[in-house]
Amino acid sequence: MSALPALLLVGCGKMGGALLSGWRERGISTAIVVDPAPGAAELAAPGIKITASAQEIPPDFTPAAVILAVKPQAAPQVLPAYGRFAGQAVFISIMAGKTIQSIGQMLGADAAIIRAMPNTPAAVRQGITVAVAGSLVTESQHALADTLLAATGGVAWVTEESLLDPVTAISGGGPAYVFLLTELLEKAALEQGIPPDLARLLARQTIIGSGALLAGSTDDAANLRIAVTSPGGTTEQALAVLRADDAWPKSISAAIDAATKRSQELQG
Template identity: 45%
Template sequence: MSSQLPQSLVLVGAGKMGGAMLEGWLRIGMAGPGITLVDPHISEAMSALAAEKGMAVNPPKVAAAEVVVLATKPQMLDTAAPAVQALIGPRTLLISILAGKTLGDLAQRLPNAGAIVRAMPNLPASVQRGVTAAAAGPGVSAAQREMADALLGSIGKVEWLADEGLIDAVTAVSGSGPAYVFHLVEALAAAGAAAGLPADLAGRLARATVEGAGEMLFQSDLAPGTLRQNVTSPGGTTAAALEVLMAEDGMPLLMRRAVAAAKRRAEELSG
């Protein structure tokens, strides 16, 4: 196991995102017996994984851990706070993925936590292709930040924010962003059907096109604009379509409006 990984970790909330993170930690070498799951509504699949890997599930008493990862629903923080408090020792690193709960919120409700990292992963974490933005509180040491980076990096890329205030904008771009891409597939398929293709064929073509373009982005170091230019012949069909998409009232404006709306809502929810 990497020296950056903790010897003891408690995961509070083993739902979809918590479960994805757990699988990532096991994949990068964390030992199952060092992990404890705390979730009163744990799924059969998670219970089976815990039994297979030797993880404790909802034990009557849990010692303070090196790392506590808080992955419950945000609205459950107040209810869970007393139990979480008992898991936090003087040297515990708390990592929270609770949407809308600031470092200040967490410090107020969990005063035992001297070292807090607030993180915002996104849905592709479930296939190890996520991106997580993270902000470290003032009590986080360099070693703890490296540990958080290793744990969060098990489900994809990690971007550290110097300013926690950027998280609402992060939520609007990468947190909600997968839904924008899924809708792009829907819109492209609908446009293909309107152009005369059978609807099922248009759907398969749209889906495969976005899958392939995403893989090109993943494998290439080129900027997206360069990749776009590389597939655009002057005066060709792609150029004709891009004239529409890149027009003053086209996709850039629409995307700015969408991200701004998501950011406003994130601010309202965290206010």
């Protein structure tokens, strides 16, 4: 596997840091990381240079990709300084809600832009990223972006940018729903008189183990559920409550719909 080409990472927080550490495993030749936060220095390694601002990037640096991982609200102040790489590098934005069109307005009309939505399991290489390529992206830039995004887990490509709104609702926010389920299982365990340490252990390990079981199986989730459910047994009682029309089927659809609509409202 050959080392990655020269990279420029703008913003090295939770998500940018996860990407960078995935690329380090893959083999970085040269990378410049721009982030004013001192924590970014922990990621320093041979070939990686950390700088606090775009002004410190050497004028002869020619990255193949510029990865935009700052907060969306910072984009108008931060992005214009990177417009000078338009025409040579592919820009890969992971900023939630920033459209290819709006990013193009900040970088210049000749910027080749890919918009991607990762999720936080990226930190343990178990993420899922959905990406969409703008019209100026070449085949080789598309392939490079696929390699870079795959450093933190799975990658799926779509051709309709509007799909990133429901994607944001499902997989972008999805880890939060699973963590909420963990919290609620722990709370219910406490309510049933299980001691706190055991309640926490049972809730966490049930989520972790179920995820691993799902990961190791090609079976549908529905079949894995049925395998736990004996007719007339305890799980069937719980599922009857959870699967009532006005319970999980309704509330999860409503939650995803609300998040999708919020994502649409935040576009810009």
